[in-house]
Amino acid sequence: MSLDKLKLSKRLHRSMNDLGYFTAKEFQLQTLSRIVGGHSLIGIAPEGAGKTTTYILGALMRLKYTHDEAPKVLVLAPNEERVNDIVERFKIISANKDLYIMGLKASGSTEDEIIDLVRGVDIVVATPNRARAVYLKLGLNLNRIQTFVIDDAEEIIKQGMSTPVRELAQSCGKVQYLAFSTVEHDKLHLMIDDFMSLATVIEIDELGEKTVETHELMLYHVPNFTTKVNLLNLLMRDEEVFDKVVVFVNSRLTAQKLSQSLHAKKGEVTVLNPFFHDNAGIDDINDFKQIPECRILIVANEGTTDIDLAGIPFIFHFEIPESGDVFMEHVAKTNDEDVIAITFATDLELPEVKKLEQSLGEKIPVIPLPEELVIYRPSNAPKSKQKVDESQGGAFHPKKESNSKTYNYGGGAKAKMTMKNKKR
Structure with missing residues (x-):
């Protein structure tokens, strides 16, 4: 199917052709128009179906280029290698030198990154843990986010990063949520249902040719x-x-x-x-x-x-x-x-x-679990903390009112103050 079916802008169409893409994939045909239309979407498709390219095209087509300091697109990925790949893909496809795309490292000091974020950025790509750490230091402004993307959701879940994903998503205002995974399962919905319960689910199965006879x-x-x-x-x-x-x-x-x-x-x-x-x-x-x-x-x-x-x-x-x-x-x-x-x-x-x-090259039939099977369900009930008897004294004592700190600057505010001091 020709790329014309995707109704890309002339600049993006030219970029895709320059990269050697002349036909659209089935996943792109079924999802891109919804993404450009601002719909929240859960995309389920195997590797190589074009999920990453699809949301990059969609985000770029929706993006309005202004000089705001706050980012408009946040992409969460499972590791730093994947973050770098996505940043590079954004730069190649956008072919726009005025577009500022920033990938956050997975570890190390956040100070320099916060300074760069305060200067202004259009698109941020990061692991959930890193994005949350920078956000808690007030270095990542989520107030202007238009599109919130979860890429390789199955890997993010596997690495135990569901909680920071939920916290970041719920810290955004009214935004478009996009989640992409190779599979749909209970753990995926446990991570996203609080903010994507009404999202459209589109699933594409692309099986290869059957090459071997099996039992x-x-x-x-x-x-x-x-x-x-x-x-x-x-x-x-x-x-x-x-x-x-x-x-x-x-x-x-x-x-x-x-x-x-x-x-x-x-x-x-x-x-x-x-x-x-x-x-x-x-x-x-x-x-x-x-x-x-x-x-x-x-x-x-x-x-x-x-x-x-x-x-x-x-x-x-x-x-x-x-x-x-x-x-x-x-x-x-x-x-x-x-x-x-x-x-x-x-x-x-x-x-x-x-x-x-x-x-x-074929689906493996799923067999219902036997009725008499005992399903193990681990208990997640938190242990109750013992109440401390303050009358007996202790190592901690509340500060006097005169010594209490009544302010707390976040990383973003500190970065702005640092920049102002350098200009003087």
Whole structure:
């Protein structure tokens, strides 16, 4: 589809052509007009779908060039490398020397950055933690923000930065919110629903061509690691069906811990190449195949290659392999045997599942969780603090009124004062 369908300005159209882009992607066709129209939007699409280019084009088309000190666009990204990539992409696509785009470092002193922000900037790109730190020092003015962007939302969630995202978003006025992710899951909505509950969700699935024949694939979407253990225990109760099972995990330590968490009869569970030499285990998968009473073999992907899965009717991926090639080796159909490959995935692992589906060229069917499964729900209730008896005295005493500090300059105010002093 021609770029003309995006209705870009002549300058942006020329920039895109200069960069070698002559056609529009499906994600851009479905989302750009909404972004330019000022709608809040949640965009779900795989890597390479054009999410970053889309919101950059949208933000630039909405941006009105004035000489305000406060930024008009704030983009949050998961790490400094990604921040630098986005800043560079903005500069290349905008091709506007008068546009001031600033990326904040992920660590180090904030003083110089605050001085630059006070001088005036149009677009700020930062990690959530850094943006929050500068904002709390009054160095980042959110009063004029027009567009608030969360890029690679799944990675931001994975790195535990949901709270600063919510705090920054709720500190803005009436703005356009844009969130982009490879997957939509509960943790994403937990982060954004307080300020994006009415946003339009647009999801694009772009699967590659199917290049390999696989065993029958199934996916269980579970909330956490403990529920994975509960689910595996529940399924393994059926000894007649699950008579020979190989369970893949990512590390030998996890393999050892999982073997101790399974409620099986003595001799039913074993580990290939156990982490500790004094633990029961085997060194060859053929030994597992030849022992009738041993029906569950736990294998760590770490340090394991060329494993012969012939004759194994059930393959479980308790964790998503760190390499997609490892997963493909496990599920590739090499004979006429009927094999079922079952994968367990949490919200944080769903982006990796999406990548696997792109490589496979097909969706992995999601299986409903069994009704009798015990879902582990960790308690987040805060512990109550004991009330201090002030009558007994203590190390802290309130200041006298005459000594109390009644002012507190933020980083932005201090930066302005510094600039004024330098001019004198």
